[in-house]
Amino acid sequence: MDKPTQEPRTTLSEEDIEMISVKSRIPPFWRDKPRLWFAQFETMVSNQKLSEEAKFGLAVAQLDKVDVEQISDIILSSARTGRFEALKTRLLSVYEESENKQLQKLLNEVELGDQRPSQLLRRMRDLARDKMPDETLRMLWMSHLPSSTRAVLAVSETSKLDSLAAMADKMSEQMKEVNSVCFLTQPC
Template sequence: MTSSNSSGSGAAMQNDSSGLASITVSSRIPEFWCDKPRLWFVQTDAILGPQKLSDESKYNLVVAKLGKEVIQQVSDILLKPPETKKFEALKSRLLQVYEESEIRQFQKLLSEMELGDQKPSQLLRKMKDLARDKIPDETLSIMWQGHLPASVRAVLAVTDVKNLENLAAIADKVMETSRSQQISEIRANTSSSNDTALILAEIAKLNLRINDLESKKSTFRNHIRRARSRSTSRQRNMRRRAPDSADWLCSYHYRYRNRAKKCIEPCAWNKNNQGN
């Protein structure tokens, strides 16, 4: 009785250990990459290989990483899986559906490759992945260098290095140097722009001061004109009030003319208008 219980406990512990191992392995496998199915299986095989799992376990782990759209592409296998080699059948179908054809890969290699913000070595790896060893390194090198800046191509043209990986390393260093120089030039231009902005700001301040002085000068001139006008008016009034003129009028007749009701002598109004 004791031996039977021990055997049962051992089997249960083994099953628990196997289940825990499957959970750990599953957490390390990413969701299926529709755009890179072969690379996804390379990584998945690297994770599953050391575990020595059964075909059924590997099959189930892969199914757990498939999204809805992918499931629809393998629904016949999932609903009626083969008796043996389930994992291989699922892998073959996923590669068949999602891996680009050689023609499509060659089209991308010819017309859709750009350096962009990548390093030259990163671009080369992508191109080699599309070429799949079907294009000689000499041809691939020419195609790859065609996407590089002229300054980088000029350096590669005079080097004796032929190995593509070594050429890519050289191209990376040249690009890093070029970008450092560009950053320095941008900083220098920025500094120059800042100096120009400061000069323009000082000129603007001077213009404001000049405008302010011109405004004050104009105001001062207007004050002088008004003062002179008032002085002239007072002088005229003083001349009018001088009684030594023959046609001098008193303040009433000077202001109201024939409507004046008073008169202060001497006043020439009555004398000049006696005949009217």
């Protein structure tokens, strides 16, 4: 009786396993937030010590057809150096809003709505992209807060935006609790 032939076992190294794990965690490309997607992507692959070409391949794998069409010349190029940076630069230029558009959104379109004051501040910082001094951003941010919150923050000893945002979050939370208790017991 013949012995069945065994296929040679291939074992994956820890590096291979980690690479597979990283590949599976990289989300599809975000057209609405390309800079944030690249920041997340680069953070995820940073400890992999990948070549630029390997990063290029991983990034291309996360693109839809419409995105690939935007970089077809880079993909088809015979050059094999600098392709990841070229891909990143191209996709940012295609999908990211201009500084003027972001400034316009910052000045005209942001509102507190249902978000916390600290979330509003982060959104405004994202739109301002270090193009606006903190003092100006603070005034603009505070103008979107309820007048009672503005009054308390105006007399606060701290001038750090993050500290003010944390205080505003606490005030907002307290106001919601007061309003819910007030609603349950009697009209306020």
